[in-house]
Amino acid sequence: MSNLNPKANLQFISANHAAAMAATLAGRANRNARGFGGGIYPITPQTECIEYLSKQDIEKGSVVRVESEHSAMGVCIGMALSGARTFTASSSNGLSYMAENVFAAGFYRLPMVMMAVNRTMGPPWNIWVDHGDTLMLRDSGWIQMYCEDNQEVLDSILFAYRLAETANILLPAMVCQDAFVLSHTMMMTDIPSQEQVDEYLPDLNLPHRVADRAVTVGGLDFPHETEAHRHQHHDAMMRVFDVYKDCQVEFKKVFGREIPDPVVGYKTEDAEVLLVSMGTVASTARAAVDSLRDQGIKAGSVRLRLFRPFPHLLLEKMLASAERIAFIDRNVSPGMGGIMWSEGRVTAPKDALVQNYMIGLGGGDIRPEMLEKVFADLLSREQAGPPQIVEVGA
């Protein structure tokens, strides 16, 4: 689509670099306000992102090379609390090490953006894709978006700042992408101009920033105060669905591109069998859907792009006509099953057969024929069974 734009500035880059370019542009866009910064720390497969960022000359910017992910988020918290726009990136065990401060950033209601490259949690050590790392942080009070290609990663970071910094939202946002499938894969990506980003991202003005007022930010709450704070936090999350739409419209106006909806359907209108997935699995699912359609089967695919807040109503609408639904999780919560399935199955029609498949755990390559087999299994079932792990090998 971007190839059609005559003003496109196309570059052949990885999603890691796309994310860093987006952060740089967003950072510079806050030069007339309180500036930009964050703490950075390397971890495979995110490292190229922070390497690229650390090379940029950002007016009124300060990127701090810290000693851990925990401190990377700590520096982001400090800078964000004093009004700067902030960014960092991490993956898998880095995210779990950072987790305490990820929750803190959520509870402080700081509109920062983090790019997370989804990688398998260790040990044993595995650097390939698995969504279990960011899903572990689903309750941290951050907005979570899962991307399907490099352009979407770049666009989503700009979009995330706009969404997160909206006055009635003020929540941090995580933009997630699949390890290596995107992070280290180069694609033609349209890089917006600084003028466009300046136009899309107004100066950040954090109403509760720490300045001179003698207040204690994040001090002690008793139960009643915590109830009120959580209530406000949850309400802000639930407002995301409406603000998301406004930010989409503005994005289209400024950049000429579409930001995908929270739930993205493919041939769902008349679909009787549906695969629901997140991230790059959705691209493979579309190939499988086409193959099934050739065989006369009314198949379709649904991609969950927004995981927090969870778009129950949108997903429910998308699944309304389906008789058989497979939730394709690239994660496992041992003792439960797929996390997306466990959260999303309530949105399926009452009479539908809903089966959970966990596939591509630890980054195994998911090919279209494997998803066709999943379709075949789904179609052959008389009733749903327990969540099933599908091994794909290397």
Added chain:
Amino acid sequence: MNSDTIKTNVNPLPEYSSCSTCGINNEPMLDGNMQREGDRNEPILRPGNTNCGGCGMSVILNWLSLAAGSETRLQMVIPACCGIVTPGKFPNSAYGLPVVASTFASAAAVGTGLAHTAELNNDNTRVICFAGDGGTYDIGMATLSAAAERNEDLLYICYDNEIYGNTGGQRSSATPLGAVTTTTQFGKDVNKKDIVAIMSAHRIPYTASLSIAHPNDSLAKLKKALAMKGFRFLHVLSPCPTGWKSEPSEGIELVRKSVKSGLFPIIEIENDEVGETLTINIEPEMCEESLRTYFESQGRFKRGVDIPEITRGIERNWKSLRLRAGK
């Protein structure tokens, strides 16, 4: 003796001796915490705070307030510790300055963030990290060390009560040998870390130890540290009556004894392009009586301590300090 090494712009004050045993006059006394011209309109530690009576942290917060005066814009980061219970519950705050309550290990990282934004915006704001020994010696050590390595523009004050006081008195790596805590019921079997040595090994511009029994020295150091750029680390021995099982009214006297006996060296270490300068600010008298009564008047040492062994440790420590001081 100490007046040669201390440059202070506090009004000259009468010398005052209070050692009940030695009677040697070497400790100046502040002439009260009266409000003067140039003081902050409100103290940093305001009424309504939840500190226990006899808490050493209260004393150092009051002196920080005096040292900063009204001209200095301050922001403070406090990790999990008694100091973040001090302000009371939301939405009240007994602190007379903006405070960020950070996660336990993150004071120096969050402080770094505040300091960087302040620098980018020429806010003319000094950022202070105010942490206990748990958040400094233990869980915050990596964060602290890295901030010192980067020479962040931070004043880091560790009020060391030698215990996890906020959680009811467990051992930390600042708990001294022999002290009974709720997790060392038979007395701690290893020595405490030498935090001043550790921090000065980072070659930061300023490292100093402060005594709450020596206001002139401490105020001078606070003023000096507030005025300097780069990473400054101050170590304050902070009595905790509930954890030390000591009389609240005796806290300052206990610290005085620890200084007099040589147990708690009052020094400062400066680093610049020339190199390191270690100054001994208060000469200890190696007073044995003070050492003995220091331990005897604290219930946490009820299982007994090996005084001769502790004395040998003090002597070893002072030998190396004098070598570094070049005298």
